[in-house]
Amino acid sequence: MKSWILGLAVLAVALPGAAMAALDGPKAKTIDELAKMFDSSRCKSCHSQIYEQWEQSHHARPMMGVAGGLKDTPLAMKGATPFSPDDPSKATIATFPCFKCHLPQAMTHAEDSVAVEYAKALVAQDREKIGKLQITCLVCHNTKAIVHRLSVGNPEPNVLYGSKDVANHPDPVFKSVKRSDIMQQPLVCGQCHGLGPNLEFENPVQCANLYGSYLHAYIPAGGTQSCQECHMKPINGIADHLIGPNFNDKEGTIARYQKTLSLDVQTLGYEWLLQAGKHIPKVVVNTKINSSAGHRIPDG
Amino acid sequence: MQSRHYHPQATNEMSSKMLYGAQVKTANIRDTSIQPYRTKEESFEFILPEGVRTVDITVNLAYDVVNPDMRYNLHNITRRVSLDR
16 A cells, blocks of 8 residues: 555656746756756646647747758758857857747756757757757746836746736646736737847847738738737637647648638730731739738748 | 749848848848738739630649748639630
């Protein structure tokens, strides 16, 4: 009987995610340490629908691009980009500007040794190791949950942030959930989904323009919906954390874009008279594409 | 075949070459992408070969994910057009 109780206790300690700790410890020195620090697998036990949606999302594989591609490989190859170090062992957090959005926790919670390990993994095309680097629940629901830090303060290391307060969150580390005023606003997404060129780096970087397009094209055109209203539509009353499209799901992506982009085609066949006595047979095809998206297409 | 490409196009602003890849791009210099609430209108003209009075026209709208080898077809509309009345 004693051994059964002991076995149960050991099992409880070994549950995936049990290592999840408050985010105020020392910086991670390895990919495994960083992955463990932000591991959110324990969230699944109560939020299985959300977790399973997230597992299919690009947030669960931010370093993998589309179809398993390792998009950062040039950053580890000498001479391939202005940031690329002479040798992977010389990589630093600063030589991976993509971390700003694709792995924001690396900018704040990782030592340069994580960048070295990542660069070596890219050279080795080690998808298993790189796949451990994810934008987990803790990234959006803690580190990115507060933008007005002078007004509101920094995110607390043992608090989760959501759309409402939960006084008693049944978790051994993150014991409470506080309301984040921006969690349901475009701003929370805009932190990573781009205004345009990132000029704070030693060399400019331009990735996504999506939030810039939302602010400067969609809003001026009279748009009123938030990112979340289109990309996190509730399923069974809970915000969809797939946050589509999932480009690895070809059929799903096609269906989404077919709904978003309409195509009208008008045709005309006639004999064009350019000069007297000479008719030229011609076909004219007029097309109109309309978009119901809240941003340019394509963008990211 | 005639085609149009809709996407933001960027350089590093140190040369006139369009670049691909966030770590080498600096800013958009042209943007033909599909904008919210703005209709993208095109007109294509085809001169028919002598003796041809009827043609099938196919309009295809596709999303190239990463590159043209990874193409998602969104709309495919075919119309028969005749000059005969």
